[in-house]
Amino acid sequence: MNCPAPPSTFFAQALVNWQRQQGRHDLPWQGTHEPYRIWVSEIMLQQTQVSTVIPFYQRFMTTFPDVASLARADLETVLGLWSGLGYYARGRHLHRAAQEIVKQGFFPRSPEELQKLPGIGRSTAAAIAVFAFGRRAAILDGNVKRVLGRFFALDDPGNAELWTLAESQLPDRHLEAYTQGLMDMGSLLCTRARPRCTDCPLQTQCQAHLRGETRRYPTARRKTPRSQRHHRLLLLCTPDGRWLMEKRPVPGVWGGLWSFPIEDMDSLPTGHSRTLDLTPCPDLEPPPFIHRLTHFDWHLTPRVFRISEAVPAPSSSPWHWGTLSDLMTYPLPTPIHQLVHTLFTRETEDVK
Structure with a gap:
């Protein structure tokens, strides 16, 4: 992966400032550090748009307001509330993880411990750790890969390289605003088909934008026939x-x-x-x-x-x-x- 040396603080600071002024602040799982609520939202948001998740999340929280109530429920009831959200293994994993959390008597706090729960991968674990416990951890979902790929004009980056780059951009402070800013940037501005570069706070140093090749990056992976x-x-x-x-x-x-x-x-x-x-x-x-x-x-x-x-x-x-x-x-x-x-x-x- 050939990419320019990252600016020392520009990327993170621009994201933090933009998120505070233009990012999303009124989502139903925001304004709390309750790990249960954050965990459920992050699982629902895997491969699913925010607008789709909101009504499912609200119904789920009304029925299962805490991890104990979710753990006590039968799986069919859980899947009934999940019906229509898709990727149903997420619902099964959520239910099983709730039972494990109740059994161990506490909610894991570190990304490493969170990853041991069913259905929680590295990026999801990092997001929960940041939003619930203020931990310093990097996320790397599809939106983040696109933002990094365009900002650094990455040609065919591998996962290991992307994780290294994501971790290198972590600021020392304001981790919650930075992480939410990455999510909001990929969802609201740096979209796949129609990126809104003129509204983007990163445009002055975004390599894809400066080259006039925004749609080229990140380099598309070869699609295997379905x-x-x-x-x-x-x-x-x-x-x-x-x-x-x-x-x-x-x-x-x-x-x-x-x-x-x-x-x-x-x-x-x-x-x-x-x-x-x-x-x-x-x-x-x-x-x-x-x-x-x-x-x-x-x-x-x-x-x-x-x-x-x-x-x-x-x-x-x-x-x-x-x-x-x-x-x-x-x-x-x-x-x-x-x-x-x-x-x-x-x-x-x-x-x-």
């Missing part, structure tokens, strides 16, 4: 309006959430495909859709079948029959919730 997966969603409905759902296994996509059965007839409970009278109902089928996950595109094709009767599922099985109104209260992944809502709307209109 894999494509194709599955069927099996929508089985009884004459009295009950639908078969499965609780997704953990770990795995949508782990711990409820969904219509996925794959083919072999994925149904033992005996269903052999003993039930399945009548295809193509006129009721919602259109196929694509659900984009981190590493692949999931092509899902709903298939609707009428069946003569429901086969009772053992209490210990991941299968359950429920009405659409019941299912809408379950912790569902967003695409499945939308699908249930569509079916419910149709059913309501048919009754009218």
Whole structure:
């Protein structure tokens, strides 16, 4: 990585001054040093925009105002509140970490100890340590990488080099304003597609801006082709309006959430495909859709079948029959919730 020697204090001081005057100060997790509130916000903010997180955070805090209440909750309740926020492993990790914190009797204070909790990586641990405990630690999420990459005009920087650079810019004071300033800068000004360079306090020494090559930096990583997966969603409905759902296994996509059965007839409970009278109902089928996950595109094709009767599922099985109104209260992944809502709307209109 070839980058110019960093200015001694300009980068940090400019960020601190800008954050105090122009940064965000009224987010629901700001104005506190309570580690629980800060921790929950940082987990929710992983790969998710602030505007999306705010209503989820507020509902979560109303239901689980402290770490003890979260630790006592059952996972399904936690995932129900997480439904729609995406990246559901975060919710599972948050729940498990809360139980570990309660068990050990205190909230870890150092970045190193925080990283030992489920779902907390190096950058998240640093952010919690800074905002909750005033520790001196560097963050390095996607926004920070972009700000550093442009300011120093970095060509294909590696993670190790970026961490070294991030740590070299840490000021001796005002760590909270500096860290929040980095986050706000990447989110509000130094955006990926349309950076607002004319409003940026770093522009006078930003190497990408001075070269007129803001959009070039940081050098884009080579994109690996996204894999494509194709599955069927099996929508089985009884004459009295009950639908078969499965609780997704953990770990795995949508782990711990409820969904219509996925794959083919072999994925149904033992005996269903052999003993039930399945009548295809193509006129009721919602259109196929694509659900984009981190590493692949999931092509899902709903298939609707009428069946003569429901086969009772053992209490210990991941299968359950429920009405659409019941299912809408379950912790569902967003695409499945939308699908249930569509079916419910149709059913309501048919009754009218």
